[in-house]
Amino acid sequence: SKELNIKPDIVRQFLFNKGIKTSNEAEIFLNPDYERDLHDPFKIFGMERAVERIINAVKKKERIVIFGDYDADGICATVVFYDFFKKIGFENFHVHIPDRHLDGYGLTLPAVDEFIKQKANVLITLDCGITNFNEINKASKAGIDVIVIDHHLVPEKIPNACAVVNPKQQDDDYPFKFFSGAGLAFKTIRAVIQKGGFNIVPGWEKWLLDVVAIATVADMVPLTGENRTLVFYGLKVLQKTQRPGLVSFYKKFGINAQNMNEDDISFVVAPRINVASRIDHATISFDLLTTQSAEEAAWISERLDTMNDERKIAVEKIITTVDKNKECAGKDVIVAGDINWHPGVLGIAANKLLEKYNHPVFLWGKGAAEKVKGSCRSDGSINLV
DSSP states (O other): OOOOOOSSSSHHHHHHEEEEEEEEHHHHHSSOOOOHHHHOGGGGTTHHHHOOOOOOHHHHTTEEEEEOOSSHHHHHHHHHHHHHHHHHTOOOOOEEOOOTTOOOOOHHHHHHHHHHTTTOOOOESSSSHHHHTHHHHHHTTTTTTEEOOOOOOOOSHHHHOEEEEOSSSOOOOOOOOOOOOHHHHHHHHHHHHHHHHOOOOOOGGGGGGHHHHHHHHHHOOOOHHHHHHHHHHHHHHHHTOOHHHHHHHHHOOOOOOGGHHHHHIIIHHHHHHHHEEEHTTTHHHHHHHHOHHHHHHHHHHHHHHHHHHHHHHHHHHHHHHHHHHHHHTTTTEEEEEEEEOOOGGGGHHHHHHHHHHHHHHEEEOTTTTTSSEEEEESSSSSSOO
16 A cells, blocks of 8 residues: 555645545545445445345245334434335335333333234344343244344344344454444345345435435444445445435525535434434434325424424423533533433433533433433443443
8 A cells, every 4th residue: 555645735634534544445435436436345244144034034025023122323224114015015014113211222021922923923123122131032942033234232132133243243354344224234135135135226316315414424423434424325326316205304404415425414404313312213214215195294394393302492491401400510411300301302301501611411301201200421430331
């Protein structure tokens, strides 16, 4: 590799600060290339097995349940699978996104019972599942083949699943580890298309990169390596998106599609996709990204914007209360709560308080939920886990 020989000096210094020291590395960073920079998905540990099972289920028209997390990443990962199944004309699948307030995070035993009743053959967990040992054990014993597609840290005990796709596994030597859940869903679908012999125009999967870009930016995974390539091309798709939901978003919030960038995702699109699960149910955002109706898209955009305003007001109330409470604000660790605080906005409020006071923050609330729930954020001075 040639040494970094780039002008002006400020660009060279910027790249050097990012750890980029050769012309080859600079070329990959500055000019991502879809074919060159995306590694073979089959090099991800567990991918071969997952792909084989998905293709088999599709060919035999078995019942597949897609279980996606309720945040922007999980919703977008679910859209990746939904769009693919629709594209190939596979209909025997069911999308299940849990309720943040009633079900909580990840796979639950009641959900597994429901899938057993539905006579599901395959259960695919997206952006969750890696910690659901007992739930997956129950599903496996009932004859459901579970495929876990998750990017979160791997616990000591890995679930007894048919396949686990997660580059953070000990046996995984894939060169890139920091995908979002939707990024991993995309890698899986790309592998399924490569091996499945489906009647799809080569390169069709690039149309899925709009939601992959939204998820990658929303989940704040590093915009380096393959993520950089996925977002680079995802922005190109977002600039000419065919999704009525996104078109209505652009219109409502004054986004110029031609100049769409990661800031538009961070500050306009992602917060409104995330807000549905905080205030109501994530299915609303899933419907926005999958609807073919311009009328429905406009209605959902309006609803999400209203929810986002509600979320801002709720967060502001929490911050004002903590600011006024001298006992909270004067301590090295902030602990505050109220039975009326909405659990869905506590994480955002904790983030803002952390930025303001530079102390670890613990907040709790109940709202309409059955149990009191909390969120916490740390400045690094204590390990929250």
